[in-house]
Every structure is written in C-alpha cells, then in structure tokens.
Amino acid sequence: MxxxxxxxxxxxxxxxxxxxxxxxxxxxxxxxxxxxxxxxxxxxxxxxxxxxxxxxxxxxxxxxxxxxxxxxxxxxxxxxxxxxxxxxxxxxxxxxxxxxxxxxxxxxxxxxxxxxxxxxxxxxxxxxxxxxxxxxxxxxxxxxxSFVGHTAGPGPVLSEREIEVVRLLARGHSNRAIAGALFLAEATVKTHLVRIYRKLGTENRAATVGEAVRLGLIELT
The missing domain is CATH 3.40.50.2300 (Response regulator)
Structure with a gap:
C-alpha cells in the first residue's frame, strides 16, 4: 500500500x-x-x-x-x-x-x-x-x-541500435557525433533518443545514461 x-x-x-x-x-x-x-x-x-x-x-x-x-x-x-x-x-x-x-x-x-x-x-x-x-x-x-537472452543485459528494454546510441551518449557524444559514428542521419538519432527516453522513463541525456547503467544495459569504462 x-x-x-x-x-x-x-x-x-x-x-x-x-x-x-x-x-x-x-x-x-x-x-x-x-x-x-x-x-x-x-x-x-x-x-x-x-x-x-x-x-x-x-x-x-x-x-x-x-x-x-x-x-x-x-x-x-x-x-x-x-x-x-x-x-x-x-x-x-x-x-x-x-x-x-x-x-x-x-x-x-x-x-x-x-x-x-x-x-x-x-x-x-x-x-x-x-x-x-x-x-x-x-x-x-x-x-x-521472457527477456532473458533477448538482449545483452538483465534489463533488456532497448534494441541493439538503441544501446549503441546510449553507449555513445555515455561518452559525451553530441547527436551529430553519434550520427557520424553510426552512419545515421542526425534526425534518425533524434528519433532513437525519443524512443529511448520513453522506454527508460527518462527526460535527459544524463538520466538516460544513469538508468541504462542501473539496468545493466551498458557499463561505464
């Protein structure tokens, strides 16, 4: 209660x-x-x-x-x-x-x-x-x-591409830098971020990285 x-x-x-x-x-x-x-x-x-x-x-x-x-x-x-x-x-x-x-x-x-x-x-x-x-x-x-083995971590909410985006967020990359690293349009990166925020229940880049680490989706090195 x-x-x-x-x-x-x-x-x-x-x-x-x-x-x-x-x-x-x-x-x-x-x-x-x-x-x-x-x-x-x-x-x-x-x-x-x-x-x-x-x-x-x-x-x-x-x-x-x-x-x-x-x-x-x-x-x-x-x-x-x-x-x-x-x-x-x-x-x-x-x-x-x-x-x-x-x-x-x-x-x-x-x-x-x-x-x-x-x-x-x-x-x-x-x-x-x-x-x-x-x-x-x-x-x-x-x-x-049902998620076990579907993706890499114990909190597998994100797709493999979305996890790649979050990893680059954790390194401090801008949207333009993420687009260049993943060979995507910058607008596509923005779309990925909207979906990532929605799935993780976050509202900014720092909170997103923190939640991804907490869920075991990425590791900070």
Missing amino acids: SESAGPPLRILIVDDHTVVRAGLRALLEGEPDFHVVGETGDGTDAVRLVRGFRPDVVLMDLRLSDTGAEGGRVDGIETTRRILATSTDARVVVLTSYGSQADVLRAVEAGARGYVLKAGPPEELFRAVRAAAAGGMGLAPEAAA
Whole structure:
C-alpha cells in the first residue's frame, strides 16, 4: 500500500470482459492512492476516453475483441500505440492471461510501461501501476523472464541500435557525433533518443545514461 500523500493515480481500465473490469475496479479502488476514472471494453473507445479523462495509467487487455470503424481489429497493442500517439502523459500497463516472449516484446515495443498476468497476485498489479506512473517499468516476473537472452543485459528494454546510441551518449557524444559514428542521419538519432527516453522513463541525456547503467544495459569504462 502506498504512503504517498499526493493525489491518487487516475486509472482507466480497458478490458472486453465486464466481470473482469468489475473485479479490477474493486481491487484498485481498495488502494487509497488509486482512483478508477473510467472503463471500457473496446480499443476505439479507450482512445476517446483517454482524451476525455486524461488518466495517469491505462490498464490494457492485450487481446481485445473490438473491431474499428475501418474494419480492422483493434487489439491491445494497436490501442496502446494509438493512445501513446495522442497522449504523452498516459502510461499503459498491459494486463493479460498470456505471457509469451513475443507478446511481451510487442507490448514493450508499442510503448507499454508494464506487463502483468491476470493470474498473478494483486500486489504485482499494484507495483506495475505505481512503477509505470513514476516513469519506470513494471514487469511481472514471468514477463521479465521472457527477456532473458533477448538482449545483452538483465534489463533488456532497448534494441541493439538503441544501446549503441546510449553507449555513445555515455561518452559525451553530441547527436551529430553519434550520427557520424553510426552512419545515421542526425534526425534518425533524434528519433532513437525519443524512443529511448520513453522506454527508460527518462527526460535527459544524463538520466538516460544513469538508468541504462542501473539496468545493466551498458557499463561505464
């Protein structure tokens, strides 16, 4: 249970099962630092509600059954992308019955800040919500284990190219110098940095290097 005296975290629940939404609402509102501002069962409506309610955290079911107006299926991954494209404030935590490596990687790549299994203990869900709201990552143990061997470090949130960029950041390189070292356009380096900041929950170069070191993604020499 949080001891924060600040305003409660505003949470939007997105799940296409009414009973699941009711159970989640009851769990979350039992925590004094959580406040459920709304709920929905489809991805298209979720994007609209994020604009209206401006939640701090969106709990996202991975496999929604919603079909968008264009006729394509809007699952939790696509809904996450749409939410983050329209809101820089909301953090998405995926809540699902599945924990395959492919699903975890797709969710994180889409910008999710957490991945929790529905069968897990409530405390894992609460930790993930608080971690995401604070700008970090909240992964259930099963989800974190899916990353093992995928990249070089114990906190493998970044792609190999993004890790190369961070290594050069750690050496004090400018965007232009990084572009030259990696044979990239300077605009491409800026795009990588935006994604790196989002994934690590950081806002500047120094904090990014520090977080990458803490996660074991790079080593300072």
